[in-house]
Amino acid sequence: MTRTSQVRERLLARIAAYRELVRAQVRGQAQYRMSFAVDLAGSVAFGVLDIVTVFVLFRVSPSLAGFSFPEVFLMTALASCAFAVADLLVGNVERLRVYVRTGLLDAVLVRPLGALTQLVAMDVAPRRVGRAVFGAAILMVAAMQAQLALTPARAALLVGAPIAGAVIFSAVFVATATVSFWWIEAGEFGNALTYGGHDFTAYPISIYGALLRRLFAYGLGFAFVAYYPALALLDRADPLGAPAALGYASPLIAAVAAGAAALMWRTGIRHYRSTGS
Amino acid sequence: MAAGGSSPSRGDLRLLGAYVALAVAGFRRYATYRQAMLAAIFTNTVFGFLRAAVMFAVVGAGAAAGYDEPRLATFVWAGQGLIGVVLLWAPTELADRIRTGDVIADLLRPVDLVWQQLAADLGRAALAVLTRFIGPMAVGALAFTLHAPRRPATYALFACSMLLATAVCFGCRFLVNAAAYWLLDARGPQVAWTLASGVLGGLYFPLWFLPRAAALAIVLATPFPSVIQLPLDILVERGSTSAQVALLAVQAGWAIAMLGLCRWVQRLGERKLVLQGG
Numbered sequence: 302m303t304r305t306s307q308v309r310e311r312l313l314a315r316i317a318a319y320r321e322l323v324r325a326q327v328r329g330q331a332q333y334r335m336s337f338a339v340d341l342a343g344s345v346a347f348g349v350l351d352i353v354t355v356f357v358l359f360r361v362s363p364s365l366a367g368f369s370f371p372e373v374f375l376m377t378a379l380a381s382c383a384f385a386v387a388d389l390l391v392g393n394v395e396r397l398r399v400y401v402r403t404g405l406l407d408a409v410l411v412r413p414l415g416a417l418t419q420l421v422a423m424d425v426a427p428r429r430v431g432r433a434v435f436g437a438a439i440l441m442v443a444a445m446q447a448q449l450a451l452t453p454a455r456a457a458l459l460v461g462a463p464i465a466g467a468v469i470f471s472a473v474f475v476a477t478a479t480v481s482f483w484w485i486e487a488g489e490f491g492n493a494l495t496y497g498g499h500d501f502t503a504y505p506i507s508i509y510g511a512l513l514r515r516l517f518a519y520g521l522g523f524a525f526v527a528y529y530p531a532l533a534l535l536d537r538a539d540p541l542g543a544p545a546a547l548g549y550a551s552p553l554i555a556a557v558a559a560g561a562a563a564l565m566w567r568t569g570i571r572h573y574r575s576t577g578s
Numbered sequence: 579m580a581a582g583g584s585s586p587s588r589g590d591l592r593l594l595g596a597y598v599a600l601a602v603a604g605f606r607r608y609a610t611y612r613q614a615m616l617a618a619i620f621t622n623t624v625f626g627f628l629r630a631a632v633m634f635a636v637v638g639a640g641a642a643a644g645y646d647e648p649r650l651a652t653f654v655w656a657g658q659g660l661i662g663v664v665l666l667w668a669p670t671e672l673a674d675r676i677r678t679g680d681v682i683a684d685l686l687r688p689v690d691l692v693w694q695q696l697a698a699d700l701g702r703a704a705l706a707v708l709t710r711f712i713g714p715m716a717v718g719a720l721a722f723t724l725h726a727p728r729r730p731a732t733y734a735l736f737a738c739s740m741l742l743a744t745a746v747c748f749g750c751r752f753l754v755n756a757a758a759y760w761l762l763d764a765r766g767p768q769v770a771w772t773l774a775s776g777v778l779g780g781l782y783f784p785l786w787f788l789p790r791a792a793a794l795a796i797v798l799a800t801p802f803p804s805v806i807q808l809p810l811d812i813l814v815e816r817g818s819t820s821a822q823v824a825l826l827a828v829q830a831g832w833a834i835a836m837l838g839l840c841r842w843v844q845r846l847g848e849r850k851l852v853l854q855g856g
Contacts, residue, residue, distance in 0.1 A: 358783060
């Protein structure tokens with residue numbers, strides 16, 4: 302066999318292995334059909350609640366820190382869509398905590414597939430697809446509600462911002478889970494950053510105090526999930542004084558976040574392996 | 579047991595002693611979960627800052643739906659603390675025991691399962707007041723101007739309210755777990771409970787932000803506001819003393835209803851266990 306055909310064989314075998322993992326999981330899940338339906342409805346319901354909250358808040362006051370309802374609705378929709386997609390992609394990484402504690406991670410590491418990919422594929426949740434689809438639909442509604450003047454650049458941003466946001470959220474998911482490699486019980490603290498991050502990004506960051514902004518919006522990059530993209534889409538000035546086109550930098554921030562998370566993961570796995578488990 | 583006589587018999591006193599012992603056991607058990615407690619306090623604190631920011635942005639400098647800024651601050655921070663006291667998130671320990679059959683050991687004891695679990699839960703709640711409530715409240719008090727109770731009666735009313743809220747929440751959590759008698763998977767009831775307790779309990783927004791009729795209907799017709807919303811309304815003194823007492827009465831009604839429902843469901847569940855040959 303030639304070299305290239307060998308490489309191709311190996312690649313095809315790998316893809317087949319991943320596909321079988323996912324397929325087996327989906328089969329197993331579909332057997333609990335009633336439970337699956339409830340799960341799906343529940344997941345979508347959480348997304349609905351985020352939107353309902355914005356409605357109710359604006360029932361009480363016509364503006365939120367100077368932003369109108371369509372503007373905040375757009376931010377919430379961007380945040381929810383990004384979070385739902387991230388949850389779909391890497392939501393299972395929070396199980397790392399359990400795997401490390403019970404030693405199951407060793408079984409994962411023995412296999413000739415990437416540990417992170419296995420973890421993520423190991424418990425495919427079709428319900429998360431429902432929430433992601435709902436997120437995308439709500440984003441469309443929010444964009445129409447805000448009556449965006451869509452130039453080609455803005456249209457690209459409307460599609461790209463949730464993806465970039467999902468990458469940022471995914472990076473935070475993976476990074477907070479990685480702490481389990483060093484400190485097993487620290488996983489619980491990560492919820493404040495992941496779920497808290499979602500709540501943070503759903504509203505204009507100008508409502509938060511300086512310290513909170515510095516940590517979440519800039520330190521973790523959450524401002525680039527919904528706030529700056531929304532400002533760019535709405536062609537609205539930033540009360541904090543940042544340039545209007547900052548929203549277009551989201552993919553860049555997402556790349557940086559992904560790189561940092563990948564580095565943390567590699568270091569974590571190496572540390573776990575080297576401690577003689 | 580000897581009939582007649584209004585004085586408690588020896589058996590009754592011993593039974594009460596058993597429940598007190600169970601409560602103390604619950605207290606001591608949760609005292610060992612130090613890491614989980616710290617993580618929970620940390621998470622509640624972060625959410626306290628986030629929610630307070632949103633609430634202030636909505637209210638601005640004035641007031642909304644009967645809440646001014648200090649009241650909203652107290653609402654948010656005491657709410658985060660209260661989550662730990664009532665234990666809003668339902669652990670599925672009992673459901674797992676039902677599924678594996680280990681619950682038989684609990685049923686063989688001479689104490690009723692519902693009161694047994696309630697006693698342990700009250701012990702846990704007592705510890706939570708000292709840890710998961712005080713923690714976020716302290717941070718909130720340092721970082722914000724909270725509404726200090728103006729009427730001395732509020733303290734006593736709030737203490738009673740917390741007790742009733744814990745009982746109502748316990749009842750709901752027990753029912754979520756008791757679904758395991760009939761369902762393979764308690765996930766459905768758990769998801770439904772998390773959703774309902776969150777939105778209808780007043781965690782996403784104070785219920786009074788909704789149209790008055792809707793809010794009133796939810797408060798009276800569902801147990802969820804009795805868990806978080808009503809204790810907080812009592813604490814921030816939203817309304818007169820008679821309003822506070824009225825809210826307490828609603829909570830008491832729901833506590834009795836939920837506990838009664840628990841005992842009924844438990845009896846049905848026991849019968850199902852027996853039918854299955856357990």
